Amino acid sequence: MINFQYLRTTTAKSAIALLGKDKNAKFLAGGTNLIDLMKRGVTAPEKLIDINHVPLKQIRQIGNKIHIGALASNTAVADHPLIKEKLPLLSRALQAGASAQLRNVATVGGNMMQRTRCGYFYDIEMPCNKRQPGTGCGAMEGFNRMHAIFGTSEKCIAVHPSDMCVALIALDAEVILANAKGERKLSFKDFHRLAGDTPQLDNNLKADEMIIGLEIPTNNLAKNYHYLKVRDRASYAFALVSVAAAFEIVNNKITDVRLAMGGVAHKPWRLTASEIFLKGKEASLTNFEQAAQLAMKDAKSFGGNDFKLKLAPNTIIEALNLAKSKA
């Protein structure tokens, strides 16, 4: 049998201590991704550190920031009155993910850390640079309908599958990370990485670090917002393309706007150029269409995912339309 050590701890400090710098150790949160990967032989940690009893589940507002613990469940966050009132975009994005049963155990930290759903990554008989660097990318000339159109590399064209993270990048979240020496803060946009030459790395979490939680600044985006997820069935499917859209309108002009996409890149994809374009303009269909066009600069497809070049801008427009009609 592939044996592993199972350790359970009740404090972040001891969890970090147990982790040490051990590359073969892994935190176990909801287990909805990690256990699957272990069953498929994609990963085989020698040490599993169960962090479910670490008290990092709080969701609260301190000053003008909303704090969410890394071990709060996806359901707890989505259903929390504070989140529903102040960050409804995040709530909607979470609800669009997975199934109710999965969301009940999946955690914020685990969601950020979930691996790609690329089929080649999961099948250990197939080539995959992310699973086994140097073996080649099975998807590049294979089945790549679900794959990236932005920021791709020669080595890997996988997408990050999370819905939650699309909302978080749009909301300017910050990630609190800790190691034995202390805590550091990382802007959410810098948490996930592009594949580049190191497709095996999904993010910038260091080997000795733990995700402690998130801080999200309050905003005025709770009125005009929408999370639109386009998928192959109405629920319980990963995004072909998803868009988080939110804006604030004062005197008919957009004063603040956030746009991010999922299902299109190795990381949640913030549409900065489109945001800059929309700021100060009217929330009109023409402007939405132009913003969508701007977002598509440098997009590149690989055959199976050619349709995303059309679907992505369309979804941006539709999400903005729906956000506008919320008023």
Added chain:
Amino acid sequence: MEKNMLKDENDRVDGFLKVTGKAKYFAEYDLPGLTYGVLVTSTITKGKITTLETKAAEKAPGVVAVISHLNKPPAAAYEQEGGPQMKIFYTDKIFYNGQPIAIVVANTFERATYAASLVKATYAKETFNTDFEKALKDPKAKKLQGQADYKRGEENAYKTAEVKLEERYFLPIETHNPMELHGIIADWRPNNQLTVYAKTQGVKATQGTIANVFKIPMENIQVNSEFVGGGFGMALRTWPLEIATIMASKHIGKPVKLVVTRMQMFTMVGNRPAAIQTIGLGANKDGKLTGITHRAYGETSAYENFTEGVVNMAKFMYQCDNVNTSYVIVPVDLGVPIWMRGPGEATGAFALESAIDEMAHALDMDPLEFRIKNDPETDQQKNKPFSSKNIKEAYKMGAEKIGWRNRKNKPGSIVEGPWQTGYGVSVGVFNANRGKASVKGILKADGSLLLQSATSDIGPGTGTGMTLIASKLMGIPVDKITFELGDSSLPPAPSQGGSATLSTVGSAVNDVCVALKSTIAELAANSNMDATSNFVDVLKKNNLPQIEITKESQGGKERDNYSMYSFSIHFVQVKVNNLTGVVKISKIVSVGDSGTIVSPKTARSQMVGGAVGGIGMALTEESIIDHRYGRYINNNFADYHVPVNADVPEIDVNFINKPDPYINPMGAKGMGEIALIGFSAAVANAVFNATGKRIRTLPITPDKILA
């Protein structure tokens, strides 16, 4: 009290057991000394095993045996020449990727799983092809006739018609994916006595196959399969993995349980084969069909042929003097397919019923009107009258319920923001079968009736239907009737497939009940009792604890005189988002024309399940293979999309409920297949009506709408 208030005589007889977890499925049996089997599968697609390293596995903790072609455990039929090409563990040939090449048996499932990962094979690889479309185009690739060509009148008459069309339709591989995984428990005892707990649609068929492979008498084999967690056709045969498990049990002298993984469900228990079809239709300007040509190509495996009724419907569904069909199967290096609900007829109906809609559009006619105009009075293929057919009534009923009058004949006419609404209709049809079955009836002085037959229930509610038939005939309340099935020692019945169980076994139930009643009447007369006396009194008066009658029942000459089919009409309303390409089915109305409805609740469930399967076929289901490797990409429930609740709107199920005067004593025709056949075309037709886009490749995913 509460339980009784909820109870209804039409309830599923096993409903309570199922929802309380008391119904026991094959994998839930535990036997003394039970061991666990896990399969090792090939990682190449075609070639030969050159070496198989099993030592590490054999030495792993808990391992009892590793069985493969190296130690060929005895299976008498496989030792002989001939027979199937893929004789498990009697060949070193690899026919497809994921083929079982060894079984590891250990004292726990986890240990067997781990040890299986230690078995290493090396191969001599050969070039292969898993791409059916490529094989079809390749003039050198093998092609076989799947069914005799059919011709009535002039061949390809559509080509010279006033209005004509010729279109090509593509259906990908679909995988049955019932919730319950496949497998078996085999317990081989000394003196060649074998008991199996199986997942099967036919306990007698399983018994027969095992007897053939191991050359032991049928009587030595006991097959149990009381509950089945969905079959959809994949449990209509005994698969190599089951033979492997029996071999293992025989080899080690202990019971072995094998349950495959979800991934293995894609490679070991068949699939709905991919199909490419062309339909040519010709009509005159008044909307009368003058020519139908249906040519179909179906995927099959390289080691075993599989055929189904893809082109059947074209031969009789519409009034047309010139019809020709052909059906060719094309081998590829994949596991052999098997019937999947609606089987080939569902594949064929997608093409034919789409083309009929296309023709109506070309003629600028309402597709419903076009169908009615071309509805035949008699079966032109068999040259016989239909035993019963109420299609026009069904069209009317469904049209009324879906609000067909709101449909606009011009596509893309109903628009609300990015959402376009459309309506579609299609027909499903399937042979109304009746086979031969035996049922034993035991009528007891305690007022109860026990019925027994070696039939199966893969979900439709066989026991419920049979109980209702008996209850009605005997005047005995349903809770006093027990119907036993799923046991090979009971009186024989055919496998549950082809929508024939209610007709076949139900007729035998009918005959047994009739015989029991006449015996009671005789006994009453002999003991000077009133002819209407209660059977309990009659039995008591005669000092009989019970009477027992077994009847074999089958149809007579009626089939020579009539053409017998079940029909269904599917109406759907869809909403299509022209920005995101999302298709939402917003309303479904199904009308079944399948004779008397014997069991209203389970009949409704059949239609609902068929519609859900139809949504899958139309919108979401597709088994994807990377043809460079011959391996499935989406072999799990996250990536192979069966419809979820959110995809399924309210389904309005209706029945004509008029007895068929000829088919059987109940006047009831089967409906498992018609619930699905044709459904996908109704969706494609509705999408066309909504958007003006004709999608001829299933499933209709957002990318195809945007293309």
